[in-house]
Amino acid sequence: MTASVSPPSVSRPRRGLREHPLTQLVKVRFLEFWREPEAVFWVFIFPILLAAGLGIAFRQRAPDVVKVGVLVSEPHAGALSDAIARDSRLDVLPLDDSAGMHALRTGRIALFVVPRAERTVEYRYDDTRPDARNARLLVDDAIQRAAGRSDVATVRERHVREPGARYIDFVVPGLLAMNLMGSGIWGVGFTIVESRRKKLLKRLIATPMSRAQFLASFILSRLAMLVLEVGAFLGFGILVFGVPARGSLGTLVLVALTSALAFSALGLLVASRVRTMEGASGLMNLVMLPMWIFSGVFFSASRFPDAAQPVIQALPLTAAADALRATLLEGASLSALAGELGILAAWLVGGFTAALALFRWR
C-alpha cells in the first residue's frame, strides 16, 4: 500500500463565465425544456391553437338572424307570419303545437308565436334568455307596426365595430396571462418535484452548489423563455386577429416580466415540499383551478358577486390578465398599472420567501 496522500491528477481552478455554476445551471434548464417535446407543445403551440379556436368561434359576423316559430293551425297565422317576415332580422318557421314547443325547448327557435284571435297573440319564450327576450322585442315590434302603430320619436343609428372591443381582443391578453401562469407553475414545479423524487436534489446539495443559484436558475431560464413565449403568442394575436397593441413595449415587457416572476415564485412554493408527481399535480391544479375560473381569462371577472371581488382582484392571474389587457387594449401607462404590478410583486416576494423557508432538498 503506497501512502501518497495527494493523488496524481491534473487539477485546475474553474475559469470563465462558461464554467460558472449559474451559467451551467441555466443551460441545463434550457436543454431539459427543449428536449421535452410535450413541454414545448404546451408552452408554445397549445396557447396559439386555443386562441385560434376562440378567434374562429367568436369571429365578427353579420348580425344574427333570429328564428321564431308561428303556430300554423290558427286562422290568423298567415297574416302574422307575413308581418314578422318583413323584418329581415327574423326568420319565421311555420310549426304545429307539439313541433313548436319541441323547437322552443331545444333552442332551435327563440320564441313561439301563437295567434289567439284577431289582434291577440301569445308569446311563448324563456324570459331568462337574452336571445329570447331580443326575439320578443323584434317580433312584437313587427306585429305592432303591421297592426298600425307608428313611432313618435325620430332616431338615428351609427354602428361602431372597432378592434379592441371584440371578444378575441378580450381573450388574447387573458390567454397570455394564463400561459404565463401555466409555464411558471408547471415548468418550475414539475422539474423540481421530479428532481426531488429522483434524489437529484439531494445529490446536488452534496456538492458545493449554491442553493440560491440553483433556485435562481429557474427564474433566469423562465425570463429568457418568456421573450419567446410572449413574442410567439402576441405576434400571432396581432398578425392574425389584429389584436391591438396600444401600450408601449417597455410597459408590456415589465408587466410580462413581473407576472412570470410571480408565477415562478408560486411554482417554487407549490413544489417546495411535495415528493411525488401525483401530489404535485393535485396541488398545482388546486392552486390554478380557482384562478382559471375566477380571474377573468375567458369572461370578465366583474360577473362574480361584489363580495368576492376583493379576493378575486388579489389573485395573481387577475392582476396579470387585467394589466396585460390594460396595456394592450387601452395603452395604459405604468402608473395606471401600479395596483396590478403591486399585487404581482407581493406574490413574487411572498411566494419566494415562503418557498425558501419551506423548501425540502431531499
Next chain:
Amino acid sequence: MGASVITAAPALAVRALHKRYSDVVAVGGLDLEVHPGECFGLLGPNGAGKTTTIEICEGLLTPDSGDVEVLGRRWSTDERELRQLLGIQLQETQLAEKLTVRETMGLFRSFYDRGREPEDVIALVQLEEKSRARVGSLSGGQKQRLALACALVGDPRLLFLDEPTTGLDPQARRQLWELIGELRAGGRTIVLTTHYMEEAERLCDRVAIIDHGRAIALGTPRELVETLGADHVVEFALGEVSSLSTDVLAALAGVRSVRGSDGSWALTVGELHVALPAILAEVERRGATLAELRTHSATLEDVFVSLTGRHLREGG
C-alpha cells in the same frame, strides 16, 4: 497491520455516533477511524445503518449525538470548505435523463472551485464513446460509472461511495471494481459501504462489519478471516436425520467450530485434507447418506455468520 501503520491525522473520525428514526435505532454508538490513503469499507446487511452512517459523514444527515470529524473539519462550522473537498456518490441517484454525459459532467464540474477536466474524468470511467449520449440511454453500469465520475470531477481528497455496485450485473460490477481499485492504487482515500463481501474483500484495506448500527468487527479482510481460526468452511447436508451431533463433529480432527442442526451443518476447519476425510468417515460410520457437500475458503461472509448467526444477504 496493513494501511493502519500510517500515523497521520485521520481522514475521517467518528466517535460514539447515535441516530434514531422514531422508534428505530439506525446507528447505536459507532466509532470509526479512516486513515489517509486507505480504502475503508462498511460491510453489513441491508438496514444495518451503513447508509445512515455514511450520510452523516457526508453532512447530509445530522446525528442525534456523537462526533464526526472529516479531514480535520466539522460540518457545523466548515460546511462550505468540506463540500469542496469531498466526492460523494449516493445510493440510487437518478441524474437528469435528458442531458448528455458531457453536459452532466460540465454541470458538476462548475460547482467546484478546483477540479479536473470533464473529458479527463469521462475517459477515466471509460465513457468516452458515450460522451454525447443522453444519460437516459445509458445502461445501469454506465450510469453508475457516470455517478462515480460526478464524484471525482471535483478532484476530492476524500471519496464516499454508498453501495457503488448494488443492482449491477457481474460484468458491470467487475468493471467498477477495477476503476475503484485504480483509484485506491492512486492513493485516494475512499470510504465505501457494501453488502457484498467479495466487494469488501477485493477493494478495501480495512473493513468494519456493521450490524444493527454498531461495528461488530474491524480489521483488514485477512485479519477478520483469521479471527475464525480456520481457513476453510465445509458445509454438508445429510439425506436423513441421524444421530450426528455438534459435539461429535467438533471432536473430529481439524474441525474448529460447528454450526447447524437437523442434518445440515457448517464447519470451519483448519486443514481441508485432514478434516474432510474425518467428516466423511464419521458419516459412513453412522450409515448416513450425504445429500450435499460444499467447501470454500473462509470469507468475510463466514465472519459475519460466525458473529451474528445470519447471512449478509438475508437483510437486517
